[in-house]
Amino acid sequence: MADNKSLTLSREEMRTAGEDVLDLVIDHFLHNHERSVTKxxxxxxxxxxxxxxxPETGMDLGEVIEEFKEKALNTMTHLDHPRCFAFVPSPNNFVSALAEFxxxxxxxxxGAWLGPSGVAAIEMKSIDWLKTLIGLPKDSGGLFVSGGSMANLTALAVARHIKLQNNPTNAAVYFSDQxxxxxxxxxxILGFQPYQIRSIASDVHMRLPLxxxxxxIDEDRKRGLVPFCVIANAxxxxxxxxxxxxxxxxxxxxxxLWLHVDGAYGGATAITQTGKTLLKGIEKADSITIxxxxxxxxxxxxGCLLVRDTHHLKEAFKVTAEYLDVLEDNGEQTNFCDHGVQLTRGFRALKFWMxxxxxxxxxxxxxxxQGINNAEYVQSLLERDPRWEIITDANIGVINFRFNPGYALSPGFHNQLSRDIILDGFAMITPTRIKDMEVLRICAINPRTTQQDFELTxxxxxxxxxxxxxxxLTA
Ligand SMILES: Cc1ncc(COP(=O)(O)O)c(C=O)c1O
Incomplete structure (x- = not known):
């Protein structure tokens, strides 16, 4: 029985709306490829x-779903589209969508064990798989968070706690300008001042030069600063x-020094033979974002933060309260609320695990x-026309290039080109700057992109x- 007072729907209403939404989702997964990336x-x-x-009074759920289609679905940019090459594209999957549902x-x-918790066990197992794939030791640990930004923030909070006992005065941290x-x-957010944050010019290969x-670090120590952390990129x-x-x-x-590796984007390549070779050493870091x-x-x-010593998470984050005493663990249970910022947290692990x-x-x-190969294929296509200049070679799924007809183009040319293709809707390519040069960047990690997609793009x-x-323009 529908009872709007208790915010419930009847079986029939739930089934009708559920079937409509399921049809919409299946249609998306089957036909996304044929549609525009942007609108x-x-x-x-x-x-x-x-x-x-x-809305003081409610309306029919079917109409609300229609409004969602009109307002959100029909106007959104599809980062999961096989011809979206912007930022880091997000090709998700139906099983994980079901898990979210x-x-x-x-x-x-x-957030916590709460009974003989299979829920925590699934998260622990998922973390365990990621640790194994990266090659971390048994007593390492981690937790799922909202994404790479939160994983990096959490890692830096742990590093600050362990290396500086939470006192950042005069401490300094180092990473490349990339x-x-x-x-x-x-x-x-953690309170570091600009003079404590050292961004070091990258080398010609865009890497942090040792x-x-x-x-x-030597100069800073002589000045009285306290270097405590290096952030490396994977x-x-x-x-x-x-x-x-x-x-x-x-x-x-x-x-x-604490070594944090930001593998938010590239860490996943550790599951491939190519990535294992390229990322050698990652397994010895103090913390890793993936x-x-x-x-x-x-x-x-x-997102996921992995730490070399699982105890470091609890040391950094655990705070007690009388109303949480019921969660007290005996060492065998894992209360993920003690391992990070969130107390109430959703079951992110389920989608990964399923x-x-x-x-x-x-x-x-x-x-x-496939994503690694895709970028190499894009490079081979660009190399067929000498006007396309490769600025950074295809490298774990990413390539940067620019149009170079043999004379200087006006500033903003590539930004405008990106706008042209985005407005067209067929594909999405965004610009960036490499060593102050305006370029176009393709991130080609969607395994559903075909060679024909790349050729047409x-x-x-x-x-x-x-x-x-x-x-x-002047003709
Ligand atoms: C290397 C790297 N680190 C961190 C992030 C931030 O991740 P998120 O957008 O999930 O917060 C990104 C996002 O693209 C990234 O590429």
């Missing part, structure tokens, strides 16, 4: 929607560059390998670049 938005229409008053339907609390913005953002790092967002992890492990050990909602095909939000069990690691590995982009050449 032009109408500012006047958005302005009208923003006037919507609070169950997780929120049963409103599964994953490091993701979530790292300086996290440091800002010599400059050592020199900077796949930069810009170019997929991997810092010299083995050397950094050695260096940080000698210097008594983001299943990037290259492990999960829907938002699931999809890995359903598809198997081999299919995940092949899908990641590069052909379209070439035609658009030709259209924008000055001679054409």
């Amino acid at each position: 032009p938005t109408d500012p006047a229409m958005l302005a009208r929607w923003l006037q919507e008053p609070i 169950m997780s929120s339907s049963f409103n599964i609390f994953a 490091t993701h913005s979530s790292v300086p953002k996290g440091l800002k 010599e400059s790092l050592a020199q900077r 796949g930069t967002t810009n170019a997929g560059a991997i810092d010299p992890l083995e050397d950094l492990v050695e260096f940080c050990k000698e210097q008594g 983001d299943p909602h990037k290259w492990m095909f999960q829907p938002y939000e699931i 999809s890995l069990k359903t598809f198997g690691l081999k299919n995940f590995r092949d899908a990641v390998d 590069i052909n379209k982009l070439t035609a658009m670049a030709e259209e924008r050449l000055p001679a054409k």
Whole structure:
């Protein structure tokens, strides 16, 4: 029986709406490829929607779903689209979407053990699998968080606690200028001042140069600063560059520094043979960010922080309260609320666990390998036309390039080209800057992208670049 007073629906209403939504979702997974990546938005229409008053009385759920289609679905940018090459694309999967539905339907609390908890056990097992894939030792640990930014922030909070006993006065932290913005953002949140945050110029391969790092740390020590942490990249967002992890492990050990590796983007390649070789050394870091909602095909939000010594999480985060005494553990239970910021937390592990069990690691590995190969295929296509200049070679799924007709193009040319292709809706490519050079960047990690998608996209982009050449504009 429907009872709007207790916010419940009848069996029939739930079934009707559920079937409608399921059909919509299945249609998306089957036909996403045939549709536009982006849709032009109408500012006047958005302005009208923003006037919507609070609905004092309810309306038919079917109509609300229709409104969702009109307002969100029909105007959104599909980062899971096989021709979305912007940022880090997010090709999710249906099994994980089902897991999310169950997780929120049963409103599964994953903050604490609460009984003989299979819920915590599934998260522990999922973390255990990730530890194994990275090659961390048995007594390492971790937890799922909302994404890479939160995992980096959590790691920095642990490093601050363990190395500085939470007193950041005069402490200094080091990373390359290619490091993701979530790292300086996290440091800002944790109270570090600009003079304590050392961004070091990357080398020609966009990597953190060990010599400059050592020199900077030496100088800082002489000035009275207290170096305590280095953040290395296992796949930069810009170019997929991997810092010299083995050397950094050695260096940080000698210097008594915490080494955090941001593998939010590239960490997933550790499941492939190529990645294992490229990321050698990652398994010896003090903490690692890896983001299943990037290259492990999960829907938002699931990031993961792994730490070499699981006790460090509890030391950094556990705070007691009388109303939480009931959660007191005897050492055998895991209360994830004591391992991070959140007390109430959703069951993020379920989607990771269910999809890995359903598809198997081999299919995940092949899908990641496919992304690595995809970027190499894009490079081979670009190299067919000498006007496309490769700025950074295809590197774990990412490539940067620019149009170079043999004379200088006006500033903003590539930004405009990106806008052209985004407005067209066929594909999405965004610009970035590499060593102050304006370039286009393709991140090609979607395993559903076909060779034909890449060919058509590069052909379209070439035609658009030709259209924008000055001679054409003035003709
Ligand atoms: C290397 C790297 N670190 C951290 C992040 C931040 O992750 P999130 O967007 O999940 O917060 C990103 C996002 O692209 C990234 O590429």
